Amino acid sequence: MFKPQKIFLIFLFVGFQLVAQNKHNRWAVGASVGMVKFSSENAKIVGDQFLFQMPRLNVSRYFFNGLTLDAAFSFNTINKISGLYSNNIDYFSVDIGVRYDFKKSNENLVPYLIGGFSAVNANSEMTPTLNFGGGGTFWLNPRYGVNLELVYKSVQTNPAKMRSHSYFSVGVVYSLSLRDLAPRLWSHNK
Numbered sequence: 271m272f273k274p275q276k277i278f279l280i281f282l283f284v285g286f287q288l289v290a291q292n293k294h295n296r297w298a299v300g301a302s303v304g305m306v307k308f309s310s311e312n313a314k315i316v317g318d319q320f321l322f323q324m325p326r327l328n329v330s331r332y333f334f335n336g337l338t339l340d341a342a343f344s345f346n347t348i349n350k351i352s353g354l355y356s357n358n359i360d361y362f363s364v365d366i367g368v369r370y371d372f373k374k375s376n377e378n379l380v381p382y383l384i385g386g387f388s389a390v391n392a393n394s395e396m397t398p399t400l401n402f403g404g405g406g407t408f409w410l411n412p413r414y415g416v417n418l419e420l421v422y423k424s425v426q427t428n429p430a431k432m433r434s435h436s437y438f439s440v441g442v443v444y445s446l447s448l449r450d451l452a453p454r455l456w457s458h459n460k
Contacts, residue, residue: 300442390432
């Protein structure tokens with residue numbers, strides 16, 4: 271088993287032991303699948319237009335007034351496993367960001383904006399990026415939710431092996447403590 275897969279399983283287990291975040295439940299851990307997309311022009315420099323990634327692991331801590339500190343890292347192990355690893359691009363990213371959730375932490379749909387920084391290691395060359403984007407978590411019930419996020423990672427320099435790109439991820443959220451969600455129309459008894 272690949273070392274990143276072992277790390278993914280450990281973080282997934284830990285993630286199921288922590289609670290979803292809001293002002294009462296401050297910590298969250300997530301696991302998701304991601305995709306890196308380079309523009310056609312930048313793909314010629316980097317070597318490929320799409321990189322599929324699994325896992326993307328993140329830890330978040332809610333602070334106050336809708337602000338959350340988020341740290342994540344991601345690998346491109348899917349490319350290695352599935353044979354999509356055609357151009358030998360090795361992409362590893364460590365991200366630090368601040369999310370603003372419009373003070374909707376206890377709602378069924380929790381949209382947010384995110385801004386931050388990354389250190390992207392592509393083929394053993396570390397490149398800093400400036401990140402901005404958005405996302406949201408839709409709570410299916412008080413325990414399970416789905417998270418989507420789209421971030422643009424802007425490279426401020428011209429390194430040999432990395433360029434600006436978009437990053438999309440989708441993951442599942444699990445909460446050990448039941449969340450108090452706003453009632454839905456279909457939840458009311460007739």
